[in-house]
Amino acid sequence: MLSPPARRIAGFGLRFLLVYGALVAAWPLLAHVHRPAYCALGNVLFGGGEASARFRPLDGPQDLDIEVRLTKRGPPLVSAVMKNDSRLVGYMPLISLVALVLASPIPWKRRRKALVLGLALVTVFVAVRMSIPIRRDFSRPDALQVHHPGAFGRWLLDVSERALLDAPASFFVVPVLIWVLVAFRREDWELVTRPRDPERA
Amino acid sequence: MGRQKKSRREARAAEGPGPGPGAPAAAGEAPEGLRAAKGPALRFVLVVAALMALFYGVFYTSPEENPGIDRLIRAYLGVYASAGAFLFDLVGLEAQARGTTLFVDAKAVEVVRGCDAMEPIAFFVAAVVALQVPLRAKLIGLGAGVPLLMLLNLLRIMALALISARMPQVFETAHITVGQTVFVVCTLCLWFAWALRATRVETERAVPAG
Numbered sequence: 001m002l003s004p005p006a007r008r009i010a011g012f013g014l015r016f017l018l019v020y021g022a023l024v025a026a027w028p029l030l031a032h033v034h035r036p037a038y039c040a041l042g043n044v045l046f047g048g049g050e051a052s053a054r055f056r057p058l059d060g061p062q063d064l065d066i067e068v069r070l071t072k073r074g075p076p077l078v079s080a081v082m083k084n085d086s087r088l089v090g091y092m093p094l095i096s097l098v099a100l101v102l103a104s105p106i107p108w109k110r111r112r113k114a115l116v117l118g119l120a121l122v123t124v125f126v127a128v129r130m131s132i133p134i135r136r137d138f139s140r141p142d143a144l145q146v147h148h149p150g151a152f153g154r155w156l157l158d159v160s161e162r163a164l165l166d167a168p169a170s171f172f173v174v175p176v177l178i179w180v181l182v183a184f185r186r187e188d189w190e191l192v193t194r195p196r197d198p199e200r201a
Numbered sequence: 202m203g204r205q206k207k208s209r210r211e212a213r214a215a216e217g218p219g220p221g222p223g224a225p226a227a228a229g230e231a232p233e234g235l236r237a238a239k240g241p242a243l244r245f246v247l248v249v250a251a252l253m254a255l256f257y258g259v260f261y262t263s264p265e266e267n268p269g270i271d272r273l274i275r276a277y278l279g280v281y282a283s284a285g286a287f288l289f290d291l292v293g294l295e296a297q298a299r300g301t302t303l304f305v306d307a308k309a310v311e312v313v314r315g316c317d318a319m320e321p322i323a324f325f326v327a328a329v330v331a332l333q334v335p336l337r338a339k340l341i342g343l344g345a346g347v348p349l350l351m352l353l354n355l356l357r358i359m360a361l362a363l364i365s366a367r368m369p370q371v372f373e374t375a376h377i378t379v380g381q382t383v384f385v386v387c388t389l390c391l392w393f394a395w396a397l398r399a400t401r402v403e404t405e406r407a408v409p410a411g
Contacts, residue, residue, distance in 0.1 A: 005394075005397045006394065006397075009390050009393045009394055009397075010390070012390070012393075013386050013387075013389070013390045016386055017382070017383070017386060020382060024378050024382075088377075155262070158261075158263055159257055159258055159261045159262065162257075162261035162263075163257035163260075163261050166315075167261075167315060167320050168315045168316075168320070168376075168377065168381050169320040169321055169324075169381055169384075169385055170320075172321075172381070172382075172385045173253060173320065173324055176324070176385075176389065177246050177249060177250060180242055180245065180246050181242065181243065181246050184242040185242070186240035186241065186242070188242075189240065189241045189242045189245070190241070
């Protein structure tokens with residue numbers, strides 16, 4: 001028989017898997033909403049300036065479902081095309097946070113607040129993930145080059161790409177930290193970490 | 202205006218954290234500001250973020266620039282492949298390890314960077330280090346938690362090798378969506394279990410027997 005805290009932890013884990021599994025399975029339906037929103041965010045953030053990126057959703061079930069047209073406003077005008085996986089870059093961190101918040105054993109009112117604030121912060125994280133390949137392509141020494149990062153800048157870009165974009169668990173670590181920030185209050189934290197009365201433990 | 206603010210704060214305090222990891226909120230005024238409201242949670246997030254940044258900086262420094270780290274990681278990945286082949290042999294499945302490649306039923310799965318679960322393990326280590334509990338509790342958490350996560354990762358790799366050999370059509374889903382998720386959830390649950398245990402042990406040690 002599990003102790004009450006262990007039951008609570010197991011309950012949280014199971015609820016998380018259930019919500020997360022449902023959201024993963026719902027991708028074919030939600031993709032039609034997510035792709036345009038992903039492109040709108042990209043176009044707003046990276047659509048202007050000397051080095052611009054225009055996002056366009058692609059039809060079909062392929063993994064690389066977004067076309068990104070990179071343009072260096074000349075002279076001479078240079079443009080190139082790359083593709084994005086909006087599911088891995090945007091959707092997965094989003095649903096990680098949603099599942100963590102919904103699985104948290106806190107009142108619904110607090111879940112709603114945590115969800116709103118958390119989604120805003122995760123959107124910032126997604127924007128950072130979207131910006132990495134754009135920045136990388138505009139920094140390569142070719143006709144498209146606009147940025148000229150130094151050795152430290154190149155190293156930072158390389159590490160960011162590996163850590164925040166390529167690593168298999170990259171869509172979890174930051175959402176987990178955001179979840180701790182938006183869902184935990186001082187008193188919740190103290191409940192986990194405060195020494196308890198051994199009589200009741 | 203001031204009264205309104207105060208009553209909103211009181212209402213928030215009365216609402217409490219609710220069921221689950223929510224003790225009744227401390228009576229009285231709720232603290233103001235992000236730092237006061239989040240308190241140790243904010244400190245925890247900042248420390249974990251700093252430790253993870255350090256980990257990423259070292260671990261993801263490209264292999265060409267850091268061959269020492271790359272050699273070390275390859276050796277570590279090779280241990281997973283060998284241990285997997287050994288365990289498959291124990292249960293009577295035909296398996297073989299060659300370097301970082303694990304062969305099951307003559308199908309090969311290469312254990313590459315990313316299959317090493319270094320990121321979730323580093324996250325667990327950072328979360329244990331960031332929590333304000335005695336050093337002894339942290340050492341117990343790291344000593345028990347890290348080998349447990351490595352064992353769990355070995356089982357994940359073995360399951361993926363089997364899936365690759367027998368159900369290759371679901372390999373990608375099992376690899377990225379299911380395997381990583383279950384592993385991260387296990388890491389989180391393990392950390393919570395350790396945190397609860399660490400604080401309980403601390404109290405029990407403080408109470409004289411008799």
